[in-house]
Amino acid sequence: MIVLNQVSKVFNKGRQNEFVSLREISIMIPRQQVTVLKGPSGSGKTTLLSIIGGMSRPTSGRVTLDGRETTSLPERFLAALRRETFGFIFQQFNLINGISILENVMLPAVPNGERHATLKGRALELLAMFGLEARAATRVELLSGGEMQRVAIARALINNPRVIIADEPTAHLDSKLSGELITIMERLKQEGRTIIMASHDPLVCNAGVVDNLVEIRDGEIRDSAPAQ
Amino acid sequence: MANIEKQRAIIDFTLASLMRRKGKNAALLVVYTLVVAALASVMFLTKSIRSEAAAVLVDAPELVVQRMVAGRHEMIPLSYVEKIASIRGVKSVRGRLWGYYYDPVFGSNYTLLVPQESPPEEGKVAVGQGVARSALAEVDNIMPFRTNQGALFTLTVARVLPAGTELVSSDLVLLSAGDFKTLFGIPDGMATDLVAEVSNLSEIPTIAAKIARLLPDTRPIARDEILRTYDAIFNWRSGILLAILSGALLAFFIFAWDKATGLSAEERREIGILKAIGWDVGDVLMMKLWEGAALSLTAFVTGVILAWLHVFAGGAALFVPVLKGWSVLYPAFRLTPSIDLMQLAVLFFLTVIPYTVATIVPCWRAATAAPDSVMRG
Secondary structure, eight states, X not given: OEEEEEEEEEESTTSTTOEEEEEEEEEEEOTTSEEEEEOOTTSXXXXXXXXXXXXXXXXXXXXXXXXXXXXXOOHHHHHHHHHHTEEEEOTTOOOOTTSBHHHXXXXXXXXXXXXXXXXXXXXXXXXXXXXXXXXXTSBGGGSOHHHHHHHHHHHHHTTOOSXXXXXXXXXXXXXXXXXXXXXXXXXXXXXXXXXXXXXXXXXXXXXXXXXXEEEEETTEEEEEEEOO | OHHHHHHHHHHHHHHHHHHHTHHHHHHHHHHHHHHHHHHHHHHHHXXXXXXXXXXXXXXXXXXXXXXXXXXXEEOEETHHHHHHHTSTTEEEEEEEOEEEEEETTTTEEEEEEOOSSSOOOTTEEEEOHHHHHHTTOOTTOEEEEEOTTSOEEEEEEEEEOOGGGHHHHTTEEEXXXXXXXXXXXXXXXXXXXXXXXXXXXXGHHHHHHHHHHXXXXXXXXXXXXXXXXXXXXXXXXXXXXXXXXXXXXXXXHHHHHXXXXXOOHHHHHHHHHHHXXXXXXXXXXXXXXXXXXXXXXXXHHHHHHHHHIIIIISTTTTTHHXXXXXXXXXXXXXXXXXXXXXXXXXXXXXXXXXXHHHHXXXXXXXXXXXXXXXXXX
């Protein structure tokens, strides 16, 4: 379970352009469920996801993961946490251009020091799961939007994370591909993973796979309830 | 083991990264390699020329005594031999006959020498490979000379000196004392200079001082002095060349610094992605370290190989006009490879290390920033 306790985030604190992105957010995100952070652009969803995923630290407040506080971890441990516990799917996919699909998928596992052949085998298995095995050697910039999305998901899964964090995962997808994404999320949920998504896409928010809906506006939680 | 695999994976990614920016990295590699090649060429050339000079002098006499008249080198009377031999510590003294001869027919300069041991018979010469080539002389051919009076004087080639001694014998013509004197019109009882052997090498300065006192019109020259002069000359010449090259070196440093310290937006984004997906600062820095090392080591090794080929296979065509030209060195000879590891180490620390460090600094700044910027696209 992930617990956020009075989490606030202020950018450029003390300067003229100070901006409060999150105000004393307290929520509990249950394990092995799908939680969607819903809200308009600029509401603080992405900031909240990055704090949960250990990519940035809150200005105040605490985050715990299965009872272990993560907000005060040194950078090195935070990096290990990001690598081992979380799998990230970014809005812009954030694949690295110029290298192959396979190399992109293997990247998060590089610091683990796993045997190259084993790692490559696991990456190919993941690509096979998403129907991309035949294109493993293709450079990512040559892929369609849907293929990029699947590569990004495969990359998020390479370290077999317990938690998947997806930021506006359908923002660049048409309805058909968005439907495919939700199917994949269902599969990941069945595998016992916790899924946290930020989205304002009704296709995601109203999907049957969603267990909890947290509505955020102006950096505050407006409503938190089990999905209908 | 895990660490080796990790380093291997980081190197794989680094090399793939370098290949992505082929044009930029190739340009840098070419400039970097040329700079290393130029500097290494000067080092190789200077070192090997100095070694050649030292090799030429290794059999040189310990002490040479020349007679000076009005500050110029003159023939020396053989009567000086006994006077010098009477100085304590002098083992032996003998006169030498040698000189230079310009052959206007072939446009070549020869060194004429009367060897102390088994000189050719009267009317015969032994010639070096260079002389044989330039004068198209073979055994039993006649070589024409002009005496100091302008008369034709012919000598027969008795033998051609072996190729193995070419460095020291390329332009050499060995002849008898009688023929030498006839050719140059030297009276009996005179020699070009005197050479002395001493019993104890540490006494050379003392003996030289005694000779200068005893025979004020002479100039004693110790072998070590000649070596020091050559060293100074070649150091000075290589210094001039390095000063000229330092402009190129500076331009390269500015270029490399700009390349190494300025991260493009794309590179910043990639560092952000790597951090977001679980690389820590150390992993990112290691990647950049490998990148800098791969590039600069490639440039260093390629540059050194190019310099080697330039100097020892190509005769240092680019720098020889500046660095050579000392009269002790013969007009055409192939340099013997001679490398000073210390100099190479200095070149390594002046190129590879600064470049590698320069690539890490900006990356460190980017890598220590929070990775959440990638979340915002």
